[in-house]
Amino acid sequence: xxxxxxxxxxxxxxxxxxxxxxxxxxxxxxxxxxxxxxxxxxxxxxxxxxxxxxxxxxxxxxxxxxxxxxxxxxxxxxxxxxxxxxxxxxxxxxxxxxxxxxxxxxxxxxxxxxxxxxxxxxxxxxxxxxxxxxxxxxxxxxxxxxxxxxxxxxxxxxxxxxxxxxxxxxxxxxxxxxxxxxxxxxxxxxxxxxxxxxxxxxxxxxxxxxxxxxxxxxxxxxxxxxxxxxxxxxxxxxxxxxxxxxxxxxxxxxxxxxxxxxxxxxxxxxxxxxxxxxxxxxxxxxxxxxxxxxxxxxxxxxxxxxxxxxxxxxxxxxxxxxxxxxxxxxxxxxxxxxxxxxxxxxxxxxxxxxxxxxxxxxxxxxxxxxxxxxxxxxxxxxxxxxxxxxxxxxxxxxxxxx
Amino acid sequence: xxxxxxxxxxxxxxxxxxxxxxxxxxxxxxxxxxxxxxxxxxxxxxxxxxxxxxxxxxxxxxxxxxxxxxxxxxxxxxxxxxxxxxxxxxxxxxxxxxxxxxxxxxxxxxxxxxxxxxxxxxxxxxxxxxxxxxxxxxxxxxxxxxxxxxxxxxxxxxxxxxxxxxxxxxxxxxxxxxxxxxxxxxxxxxxxxxxxxxxxxxxxxxxxxxxxxxxxxxxxx
Numbered sequence: 001x002x003x004x005x006x007x008x009x010x011x012x013x014x015x016x017x018x019x020x021x022x023x024x025x026x027x028x029x030x031x032x033x034x035x036x037x038x039x040x041x042x043x044x045x046x047x048x049x050x051x052x053x054x055x056x057x058x059x060x061x062x063x064x065x066x067x068x069x070x071x072x073x074x075x076x077x078x079x080x081x082x083x084x085x086x087x088x089x090x091x092x093x094x095x096x097x098x099x100x101x102x103x104x105x106x107x108x109x110x111x112x113x114x115x116x117x118x119x120x121x122x123x124x125x126x127x128x129x130x131x132x133x134x135x136x137x138x139x140x141x142x143x144x145x146x147x148x149x150x151x152x153x154x155x156x157x158x159x160x161x162x163x164x165x166x167x168x169x170x171x172x173x174x175x176x177x178x179x180x181x182x183x184x185x186x187x188x189x190x191x192x193x194x195x196x197x198x199x200x201x202x203x204x205x206x207x208x209x210x211x212x213x214x215x216x217x218x219x220x221x222x223x224x225x226x227x228x229x230x231x232x233x234x235x236x237x238x239x240x241x242x243x244x245x246x247x248x249x250x251x252x253x254x255x256x257x258x259x260x261x262x263x264x265x266x267x268x269x270x271x272x273x274x275x276x277x278x279x280x281x282x283x284x285x286x287x288x289x290x291x292x293x294x295x296x297x298x299x300x301x302x303x304x305x306x307x308x309x310x311x312x313x314x315x316x317x318x319x320x321x322x323x324x325x326x327x328x329x330x331x332x333x334x335x336x337x338x339x340x341x342x343x344x345x346x347x348x349x350x351x352x353x354x355x356x357x358x359x360x361x362x363x364x365x366x367x368x369x370x371x372x373x374x375x376x377x378x379x380x381x382x383x384x385x386x387x388x389x390x391x392x393x394x395x396x397x398x399x400x401x402x
Numbered sequence: 403x404x405x406x407x408x409x410x411x412x413x414x415x416x417x418x419x420x421x422x423x424x425x426x427x428x429x430x431x432x433x434x435x436x437x438x439x440x441x442x443x444x445x446x447x448x449x450x451x452x453x454x455x456x457x458x459x460x461x462x463x464x465x466x467x468x469x470x471x472x473x474x475x476x477x478x479x480x481x482x483x484x485x486x487x488x489x490x491x492x493x494x495x496x497x498x499x500x501x502x503x504x505x506x507x508x509x510x511x512x513x514x515x516x517x518x519x520x521x522x523x524x525x526x527x528x529x530x531x532x533x534x535x536x537x538x539x540x541x542x543x544x545x546x547x548x549x550x551x552x553x554x555x556x557x558x559x560x561x562x563x564x565x566x567x568x569x570x571x572x573x574x575x576x577x578x579x580x581x582x583x584x585x586x587x588x589x590x591x592x593x594x595x596x597x598x599x600x601x602x603x604x605x606x607x608x609x610x611x612x613x614x615x616x617x618x619x620x621x622x623x
Contacts, residue, residue: 019537023535172524172526174422177424180421182420183420346521391418394533395531395533
């Protein structure tokens with residue numbers, strides 16, 4: 001991560017930085033306040049970490065504040081977000097009242113006066129009830145809330161509609177609302193540890209430290225060990241491929257402490273015990289460089305999810321010049337251009353077929369890798385994200401939202 | 403001594419602010435019904451706007467409706483009929499809307515069952531707002547115009563050749579209009595006006611304008 005817009009000239013599309021600087025001239029000095037639940041992890045925090053310093057670098061007065069509280073506050077906002085994502089959660093009226101009260105206290109501590117305030121996801125959302133006079137308020141949702149628990153949505157909708165506008169990653173991630181819904185795709189930071197260029201020697205050193213040999217083509221899936229990410233389906237696809245190609249499968253990711261995750265990890269470990277070419281690697285949350293090296297060492301990047309949010313792993317793989325075989329889920333079909341940058345598949349057999357096709361036709365894999373990198377350069381880099389934010393800032397402050 | 407324009411040409415790029423309209427279609431009849439009721443801006447977004455968003459890859463279908471019918475509904479016949487509708491041939495967005503609705507209606511009349519999405523994604527209607535961005539130094543001669551055009555961001559090609567014609571009512575397009583009105587080069591303006599922007603990329607449109615301008619510069623030097 002750089003924080004200086006000029007450093008991105010080397011990776012952004014030609015002319016993109018000049019457009020950013022011209023847009024920034026129109027909102028120079030305006031105060032843009034981001035509110036989120038934390039500074040680390042995926043989703044909002046991962047998006048804001050590079051965007052906020054860059055906004056400041058181009059002249060916007062951008063700040064990023066965190067809302068906090070006691071354990072009940074965190075537990076309630078986590079349960080509410082899970083319910084809005086469709087999970088079955090028992091939401092206690094008293095706990096919800098406490099969550100809102102804690103955000104009223106947060107509001108008193110924070111300087112909320114700004115030209116635009118963007119609250120990210122659920123944890124800070126109810127702070128809108130304490131919005132001061134003036135300024136435009138936007139709720140930015142980083143998850144799929146198209147099929148929420150009805151009772152949770154019934155309560156939360158009343159909060160969201162106190163904003164002037166909402167932002168979703170995809171049109172189908174939203175719900176019917178009485179406010180305008182804008183669309184901003186998430187992005188990757190090409191200068192971060194997860195995506196920066198690595199020399200082949202550096203890649204080899206990191207893989208060696210992880211016990212991943214590079215003597216055969218590598219199929220790599222990075223992602224949580226959950227049923228949604230379908231690593232077990234990936235093992236089954238690999239077994240179909242293995243009959244014809246001497247490949248190695250790397251499944252790297254994080255395991256939760258819930259029973260489902262533990263089941264998945266146990267199943268993967270059993271598979272690995274019987275086949276030394278299946279490598280299961282549990283990664284710590286800050287394993288950015290290891291993920292980078294694994295994706296760069298991959299022959300094909302897999303993201304065979306059956307249920308997914310936006311799924312930026314596909315964009316990460318494409319940025320490293322790899323063809324991607326992904327599930328037809330979430331944002332994956334919006335990143336993988338079928339037969340151009342990779343394939344979206346609906347089954348284990350489909351994944352195996354496409355992997356074999358790419359292994360048998362390395363020239364196609366190379367062409368797709370190059371096309372994928374160019375696609376990401378134009379559509380999924382943080383520079384595009386910054387452009388979208390600046391355009392939205394101009395639009396809503398010039399009367400575009402409700 | 404090259405002719406100096408009576409008014410300079412200012413290259414203007416653009417950025418889209420995309421908005422979801424909360425209207426969807428899961429089958430071809432719903433597509434037809436929604437086409438009749440969405441704002442004109444949504445018709446523009448899914449037809450003309452296609453060329454701004456798809457510039458890194460081929461514009462294989464010509465518009466979002468044809469792409470959705472082909473990829474999600476898997477009805478190749480309707481996709482072909484929608485793809486051939488050239489949005490640049492219509493005098494207004496309502497006329498374009500009428501043509502699209504007629505194409506779907508005529509197609510459905512020949513079928514007993516309405517084709518629908520089975521395992522794919524519904525069509526989500528959107529629209530966009532354009533934020534304009536002035537780029538580069540203004541051009542006051544044809545040579546300066548040529549130099550600016552060669553390097554300007556591709557969104558400026560879209561703005562001056564597509565947005566200006568279809569949504570801003572400048573039917574000739576900004577390049578042709580400036581060359582005619584400010585430089586007095588009527589024939590060159592007419593040639594640029596005749597460039598077909600449909601089913602091609604913005605880079606190809608740029609290359610065609612450049613080749614016409616180069617020919618004019620060669621002729622006059």
